Amino acid sequence: xxxxxxxxxxxxxxxxxxxxxxxxxxxxxxxxxxxxxxxxxxxxxxxxxxxxxxxxxxxxxxxxxxxxxxxxxxxxxxxxxxxxxxxxxxxxxxxxxxxxxxxxxxxx
Numbered sequence: 001x002x003x004x005x006x007x008x009x010x011x012x013x014x015x016x017x018x019x020x021x022x023x024x025x026x027x028x029x030x031x032x033x034x035x036x037x038x039x040x041x042x043x044x045x046x047x048x049x050x051x052x053x054x055x056x057x058x059x060x061x062x063x064x065x066x067x068x069x070x071x072x073x074x075x076x077x078x079x080x081x082x083x084x085x086x087x088x089x090x091x092x093x094x095x096x097x098x099x100x101x102x103x104x105x106x107x108x
Contacts, residue, residue, distance in 0.1 A: 010071040012056025035053065037084050046092065056068075056069055061077055064078055066080075070098040073094060074097070
């Protein structure tokens, strides 16, 4: 996870795991993979280096997860771990809108 103390923007990924046969949760929907994808995106420059990514609490929208909170900004639902590029692009847009700054350029 990226360093929180020097970050301009914090991104929290709900990693809550609810138990029970019908208990839906971000943890069951791939939140750990989303967290790893966003950490890797900071490390390789797809997200700005001053963005801190960390596990977060339950945001109360378990059936819409994985949920990601840009602290001071958006709460994003359904951030799909299976579509890494879309997830990173969506978070980059939300970070730029909520925390200021520009989105990193894509490697196209």
